[in-house]
Amino acid sequence: MALRPFEWKDKPALIEHLFPVQKISAESFREQMAGAGKTLTALGSYWKGRKPLILNKACILGALLPVTDDLLTDLKIFELLMGMDTESMQARLEAKLPASRRDQVGELLVLPFNEQVKKAKRAEEMDDSLFVHIWRRVNKHFGTSANSFPELIEEMGIARFGHRPKMADVFCGSGQIPFEAARLGCDVYASDLNPIACMLTWGAFNIVGANQEKSKKIKAVQNELTKQIQKQIEALGIEKDGKGWRAKAFLYCVEVICPETGWKVPLIPNLIISKPRSGIKNNVVAKLVPVSDKKKYDIQILEWVDTEELYLYQNGTVQNGELVHSPDGITSYRTKISSIRGDYKEGKKNKNRLRKWGKSDFIPHPDDIFQERLYCVQWIRTRATGRGDEYQFRSVSKGDLVREKEVIDFVSSHLSEWQEKGVIPDMIIEAGAKTDEPIRTRGWTHWHHLFNPRQLLIAGLVNMHSGEIGKFCLSSILNWNARLSIWGNLDGGGGSVKNVFLNQALNTSYNYGTRTVKTIGSLIRFRVVESLIQCKIAKVSAHPAQEIEVENDIYITDPPYGDAVKYEEISEFFIAWLRKNPPKEFSHWTWDSRRSLAIKGEDEGFRRGMVAAYRKTAEMMPDNGIQVLMFTHQSGAIWADMANIIWAAGLQVTAAWYVVTETDSALRQGANVKGTVILILRKRRKNLDTFRDDLGWEIEEAVKEQVESLVGLDKSVRATGAEGLYTDADLQMAGYAAALKVLTAYSVIDGKDMVTEAEAPRVPGKKTFVDDLIEFAVQTAVQFLVPTGFEKNEWQNLQPVERFYLKMAEVEFQGGKTLDNYQNFAKAFKVAHFDQVMSDASRANSARLKLSSEFRSALMSGDAEIAGTPLRALLFGLHEITKDTDIEDVLLHLMDFCPNYLANKSLVAKMADYLAEKRQGLKQTKTFRPDKEAEAARILAEAIRNQRL
Known part of the structure; x- marks a missing residue:
């Protein structure tokens, strides 16, 4: 029997009650680690911060x-619907493993889920064959009759929204x-x-997302465009040496006059051009040879x-x-490049003596x-034997x-017209936070200045012959072929032209590849x-x-937040090339970044913009509509801002979850792991x-109700022999959500209109009424999470840092060693300097508390x-005890060091028992021996209980 329209109209959504965050985190992290192998990356690797497709699917279904x-x-x-059940995982493992190793699938299926995900x-x-086995069970449970995701999505939509x-x-x-x-089958507005x-x-x-027929047409367009560009470059004869070799890459550097010597010096940070790798078997370097009579350097390329x-x-x-x-x-001779550039301050502005390039410039005066x-x-040619290519680097x-001059002359003669x-x-x-860099360090004032003559020529030809598909080819070429495209690997070796947006900035370079x-062709x-x-x-x-x-009916958003990438600035790198001649499919869009309208930063403008956006989305959904709001949890202030925004927008939190979504490679600049907070709103x-x-x-x-429900579900899952669903960090987030659900349900608190309070401008350094309420709610939520073995009053009488240390010992025991867990709990417990009790070896994904042997006698007083x-x-x-x-x-x-020892004796024994349990079974290394700590804790707990005073 099919579901009736609006049969589920007022039923709570699954995501408001459960969300297997540990498994979704494992899947999300695995997808992020795929890098260039991710489904949408090929369209534009320059756009970072994509939320994993698996997480999006979980939110939509939930x-x-x-x-x-x-x-x-x-x-x-x-x-089952997520492909995370045992049968689906078996198919995923078999699909990844070579045929010779598929007999090992059974062994892999008993590994922890995150290990299975890594190998599948x-x-x-x-x-779709992955999901063939699920539909009978899905239909039986929900009363649906689907045999595919689009069918299920449509039936669920009709049951909830009537369509x-x-x-x-x-x-x-x-x-x-x-x-x-x-892809799942929703009607979509983006x-x-x-x-x-x-x-x-x-x-x-x-x-x-194209079908097979359209995909063939796309490939045909790409092939035709490649042929056109190759034909025109061949006709110009600017990439051949006349001896059978074709150019593969050109290497350029900046040159300056040394003020001390008057010598013209090439600026090349690393003189190693290439190291052995696939296809190239030799070390290549650039040797600077002084030419005294001309006060310059020749550059000899040595292989x-x-x-x-x-x-x-x-x-x-x-x-x-x-x-x-x-x-x-x-x-x-050593001279600061900033001195050569003539840097100086004029008021608060940084200035220098560089000439500002004009619209008609594309090479230096x-x-x-x-x-x-x-x-x-770098040159390349097909071997005489016909077996592969051979390479040369030459002076x-x-x-x-x-x-080179022919290229310059050609571009010069066409620049104005083009x-x-x-x-x-x-x-x-x-000017802007990111766009100031090329202006200040090079004097470049127009976007075409970021491309040299050869790069302008190729990109111009591609742009000239491009329809909508070609614009994706163009944007890829721009990202991989500009004056900001450094040569080589970050360690100076390798030998290849890198992409501009290695990070989300416009960093100029002293040498680059073309x-x-x-x-x-591959781009x-x-x-x-x-x-x-x-x-x-x-x-x-x-x-x-x-x-x-x-x-x-449903809004799922990943909005900008305080530390967001400044796409409104850096995307102008691409907009500049497309704005005058977008293809008809894109012509109805405004081809400008409209920086002034972008929601950005952490100030009042950010909050006002977000309130306006979410107030409008709340208006533009039915009463039983639902919103899923994602944001990266880094700053406590951003969390508070989000709560204000939700309140002011007329929305209410009904659940919150925390999913690890970022890879270690995204954290090169510091040990601050990023995850995603998922807020469910009505x-x-x-x-x-x-x-x-x-x-x-x-x-x-x-x-209490929220946590007990999740703990009960977790126990039920463990009782089946499966891994648990939630850690203490997950329960903490659920506690936050329950507290916010209560708070945001009210329009008036203590006679104050909460929309008005939430919209009130912030005064730096001063807490608002809303801040106080959120802090109160969070503290109430945290205090409920009392570890097993402690009475509530005992727990609440401990100092915040004691509660933090003991709670994190439990989190470590559960395997939650990411640094963000410690940061989140430190904020919740109001521990200002949690780093004092953290190991010096802590890293983003392997943080830990100090053992007693690491404290030694430090921090006993002061x-x-x-x-x-x-x-x-x-x-x-x-x-x-560990020192015998x-x-x-x-x-x-x-007795000497413990304050009020007699009153605290039983509590100290409890803490010792607790640490003995939580330290036992942790993974050990040569420098980390929690087993010794556990044994010492057992000995001391027993000694305290037997002590006669």
């Missing part, structure tokens, strides 16, 4: 599926969320202020340099921001401070310089992992989030009022938060 009285079965069905294919890489569900993302970015919704984001989302629908000699070339002429050279090989020089060419010849037609940009670089037709003929979308409607619009005028439909004094009991009851506490006295006692101190002396010292 928002549509109903919760029943049988949570355990709900969970099992959800895992990702669920979104599998075809196929309409899902929207008004901050669509690269299209990850709407693409997954479209919008973004940024036209590059809209283009990427369009590409997700129409290129990655087959002994590996032992490479150290001589590791340090080039740029070292720690200084020009360094030695014309005679004896005297070394002869009297510019920074000149540019071609110093090496620049007279013929190379002649061909700029007028939009083939090459004429757009000014507006690609040729030989190597841009034009980019390949995507075809993944057919199955929706009936998928629309992309360019407008601010708060201007949406279409009603949708309309606040009643105008309720209450008083703060009454909130405490209500929050505590809500937190201003440290743990100083003078019973826990600190206990830890010192454990340290003494007589137990009677240990007890005497414990």
